[in-house]
Amino acid sequence: MKTPRVTKSMNYIDDDLISAAADYRPQTGGQRIWKRAAAIAACVALILSSLITVEATTGGISRLFALIWGGGHAEIVDELAVPLGNSASTDGYTMSVEAVLGDRYQVVMIYRLRRNDGQPIPQEGLFFDTQDYLRLGGNYDLGRRSLTTLYPSPDREDEVFFSEIVTYPRPIFGLPAQVKFQNLMLLEKNGTVTPVARGPWHMSFTLDYQDSTVELPTCGQVITSPRKKDYRIHRASVSSVGAHLELVPLLDAPQESSAEGTLICDWCDVSARTTDGRTIRAGFSGETEWFLDPVTTANVVFEYPVDVNDLDALIVNGTEIPIP
């Protein structure tokens, strides 16, 4: 394919616009910016279970989370997750938050979107446009949301499911949450976007699930970045869902900024080892971008949930942190 002329013409775009785009970061409320990563996508296996319905009984809820992790983790999911069912109906569609599962710093939520008239709904390409929010505790405004992943319904044409991971550097467990979705859009295969329903859909609920977080005794272990900068593991915790890390750069090792493409998630590997020797990979779900605060906080999500009692060690860039 020949390079379109418009692409070549763009080389004449003004220099100041080009250099500004290299450094640009959207406005945020504070100096300490929490960056959420799309890490879970690499870990997620899209295995659909047969029938998915909301049941507040043991065994029912794991079927919802089987959308994300497959059906092999029912026992731990049933132990930790909580069914919800709060819903909002407008514009011919009903949106409901079906279940939550999480730890102290992050939560996985499953939503259902269903057409009220029972007509078929596109099973792929649906997404919510901007201006939606998720507020926690009335204090945190997580602002722009991410990781709202679409799953086709395994058994009904008039519904789809979405999953969302909310991750934050401070504890979010137990907080009241308010969620707003609006502007349901359809991304066609040819790249055009068409509006489907305007909404909005508001829902309120509490992040009240079984928190399995365990604080780890860190001994000042040090990890080194590819640029030979050392970070001390200041604090770490692990749960059935993932882990939370706080890293402090050592003296004479100024924190690397994301503008240089050196986010921790770009070079740091995190995994967990089980007592029977299995390795469970983890993907970064978010990290703070340093401006003034000398501590970098990062959260990771395991590729699938695991009983925290079955974990033997957290491994951060090859450095082992034993789990008592």
Added chain:
Amino acid sequence: MEDTQILQLYIARNEDAIKETDAKYGRLCFQVANNLLYCQQDAEECVNDTYLCSWNSIPPKMPSNMMAFLCKITRNLSLKRLEFRQAQKRTPEQTVSFEELKEVLPDDRINSMIEDRDIGRTISQFLRTETPDSRNVFLRRYWYFDSIRTIARTYRFSESKVKSMLFHTRRRLKEYLKKEGIAV
């Protein structure tokens, strides 16, 4: 090192100019090349060619914006290499952002009297009317050829939001180019 100091090295024909350029802008130039070529070796060669080009052109050229100067060279060289590879049927899989832009201004719809420089200038004017978020997402996608996922991660937007922003910006650009007589 400050750009002015790097330029001084070029003027003095001190080969440390290349070393300092690489230290400061090497990663960014590599990213631009690799986004287009999807091949580490080709991208590294493009970056090295960029240094050669800057070495040969400074002086007499004295770029006021070193970052844009280098990135433009890298982008040009990478596009040329990509065209060469396409001619050799060694095409990369991902040329999506080309297709997206092509819809905005197909080659056969460009006013024959218009030069590339004028199109670039008009796109600059258009981008200055956009919000900073839209403008920079657009440039990251179609100038730096970042993937949707990379943009979403960098700007902390959802991928859906990035796609939607790009769609709307392309639509507005199409109208603008028509209004300005670039597209017929």
